[in-house]
Amino acid sequence: MSRSARLLDLIQILRRHRQPVSGENLARELGISIRTLYRDIATLQAQGADITGEPGIGYILKPGFMLPPLMFSEDELEALVLGSRWVSRRAGGPLGKAAENALAKIASVLPKDLREQLDATNLLVGPGDQVIAGDTHLSAIRLAIRKERKLAIAYEDESGRSSERTIWPFALGFFDRARVVITWCELRNDFRHFRADRITRLHETDIRYPRRKAVLLKEWRELDHGKPKN
Amino acid sequence: MSRSARLLDLIQILRRHRQPVSGENLARELGISIRTLYRDIATLQAQGADITGEPGIGYILKPGFMLPPLMFSEDELEALVLGSRWVSRRAGGPLGKAAENALAKIASVLPKDLREQLDATNLLVGPGDQVIAGDTHLSAIRLAIRKERKLAIAYEDESGRSSERTIWPFALGFFDRARVVITWCELRNDFRHFRADRITRLHETDIRYPRRKAVLLKEWRELDHGKPKN
DNA sequence: TCCAATACTGACAAAAAATGGCAGTATCAG
DNA sequence: CTGATACTGCCATTTTTTGTCAGTATTGGA
Numbered sequence: 001m002s003r004s005a006r007l008l009d010l011i012q013i014l015r016r017h018r019q020p021v022s023g024e025n026l027a028r029e030l031g032i033s034i035r036t037l038y039r040d041i042a043t044l045q046a047q048g049a050d051i052t053g054e055p056g057i058g059y060i061l062k063p064g065f066m067l068p069p070l071m072f073s074e075d076e077l078e079a080l081v082l083g084s085r086w087v088s089r090r091a092g093g094p095l096g097k098a099a100e101n102a103l104a105k106i107a108s109v110l111p112k113d114l115r116e117q118l119d120a121t122n123l124l125v126g127p128g129d130q131v132i133a134g135d136t137h138l139s140a141i142r143l144a145i146r147k148e149r150k151l152a153i154a155y156e157d158e159s160g161r162s163s164e165r166t167i168w169p170f171a172l173g174f175f176d177r178a179r180v181v182i183t184w185c186e187l188r189n190d191f192r193h194f195r196a197d198r199i200t201r202l203h204e205t206d207i208r209y210p211r212r213k214a215v216l217l218k219e220w221r222e223l224d225h226g227k228p229k230n
Numbered sequence: 231m232s233r234s235a236r237l238l239d240l241i242q243i244l245r246r247h248r249q250p251v252s253g254e255n256l257a258r259e260l261g262i263s264i265r266t267l268y269r270d271i272a273t274l275q276a277q278g279a280d281i282t283g284e285p286g287i288g289y290i291l292k293p294g295f296m297l298p299p300l301m302f303s304e305d306e307l308e309a310l311v312l313g314s315r316w317v318s319r320r321a322g323g324p325l326g327k328a329a330e331n332a333l334a335k336i337a338s339v340l341p342k343d344l345r346e347q348l349d350a351t352n353l354l355v356g357p358g359d360q361v362i363a364g365d366t367h368l369s370a371i372r373l374a375i376r377k378e379r380k381l382a383i384a385y386e387d388e389s390g391r392s393s394e395r396t397i398w399p400f401a402l403g404f405f406d407r408a409r410v411v412i413t414w415c416e417l418r419n420d421f422r423h424f425r426a427d428r429i430t431r432l433h434e435t436d437i438r439y440p441r442r443k444a445v446l447l448k449e450w451r452e453l454d455h456g457k458p459k460n
Numbered sequence: 461t462c463c464a465a466t467a468c469t470g471a472c473a474a475a476a477a478a479t480g481g482c483a484g485t486a487t488c489a490g
Numbered sequence: 491c492t493g494a495t496a497c498t499g500c501c502a503t504t505t506t507t508t509g510t511c512a513g514t515a516t517t518g519g520a
Binding site for chain 2: 004007012044047048049050062063064065066067068069070071072073074075076077078079080082083084085086087088091094095096097098099101102105106109110111114116120122123124125126142145146170171172173174175176180182213214217
Binding site: 462464465466467469470471472477479480481482484487488489490 | 508
């Protein structure tokens with residue numbers, strides 16, 4: 001196996017283990033000596049991988065993804081830049097920041113002339129209507145989706161009625177004027193959508209909901225809906 | 231110089247030369263033997279670079295960008311996916327396809343479990359209002375921007391008045407309901423915006439306009455405008 | 461306090477990969 | 491047909507990667 005392929009593998013192994021792993025174990029799993037493992041770790045860190053090693057503990061990787069060398073066409077790069085600009089502008093918060101960081105990372109590895117071209121890329125995102133506020137909960141919602149955790153929320157619907165619900169969030173819709181959490185609602189025992197800005201309180205639980213989010217998403221997609229309702 | 235760095239270099243050299251270059255020249259410029267050059271070309275092609283070689287002619291690279299190995303955080307990848315989905319949904323046409331291709335390329339290099347995660351990524355783009363049609367000209371406009379070429383257009387403004395103009399397009403704005411070409415207008419001798427769907431005819435010229443698009447964009451940005459007007 | 465577990469570094473020989481040279485074939489344009 | 495070039499296989503040489511060994515440093519727990 002080539003060295004570069006092995007580096008990818010190492011990232012994968014680290015991703016699988018959520019707990020710290022000793023260098024010795026990693027080396028065994030990769031079939032290399034521990035000395036080479038140290039060199040590999042150093043190489044990955046130099047490439048921006050967020051690996052931390054502590055004496056007596058082992059190595060751990062912050063969740064993330066390593067892309068091997070990759071070729072994009074001009075159109076593809078323009079699409080990525082335009083999309084990231086839209087996210088940075090419309091999503092705001094940590095996700096918007098992440099979009100900016102992703103662009104910055106891409107820019108930082110391009111030669112100077114291309115970096116300038118990317119900065120000056122001529123596709124702009126219009127201002128559009130202000131997204132309705134109330135996005136304090138958005139990061140918590142995204143995290144709950146990722147971890148498939150139940151959320152307890154207080155919600156006020158369009159006619160002003162309040163309710164308390166436990167929901168299984170599995171997707172987040174970005175509309176022009178609002179964000180909508182797509183969930184299974186324990187109260188109604190059915191799929192329900194909630195506008196993020198109408199969630200008045202939100203409590204993260206540690207309880208994992210009993211179905212896979214990919215399956216929920218698939219079932220939800222097969223339902224007949226033109227547009228999500230609240 | 232490490233092999234991987236040299237491969238990046240080779241891409242750059244090919245990018246610089248717009249005409250075909252012989253392998254011998256490339257090898258000389260890189261300081262390697264021609265035999266190694268052939269191996270490098272093969273490696274790049276295997277990584278997806280669009281290099282074509284013809285006997286008697288030389289090598290040429292379709293415009294594009296090679297990214298070295300790169301690490302993204304979970305948030306950053308979600309932002310890229312969401313942004314690409316937005317482009318694919320709202321931009322449509324070749325640019326939308328390019329967004330899909332970019333995602334597919336990223337997906338194809340990820341291990342299986344991550345690819346599934348990416349497919350099932352839980353950030354969705356709402357349908358939003360239909361973008362007004364009349365996008366037949368969009369690709370031509372993007373190309374003219376890239377190449378800094380003048381365009382001759384027939385335009386019908388919001389009150390129904392028609393005009394013929396020569397414009398220097400330097401940016402393209404994506405609004406919720408329309409796309410707007412941002413240009414220098416020879417008729418008015420000033421910056422002007424044109425909704426893409428109101429361009430009734432469009433003729434690509436081969437004449438390069440006399441200023442750099444990055445400079446035009448910078449000057450335009452420094453003007454005081456809340457929202458672009460037509 | 462000491463020990464066990466681990467991260468990490470430098471030096472150097474052994475193993476593996478990359479490289480260059482050569483000989484040759486294939487294709488294309490004129 | 492010829493000249494220019496792409497491309498392949500083979501193999502000796504050069505460079506890079508790897509493993510081993512001998513160390514140092516840090517941390518948590520006995």
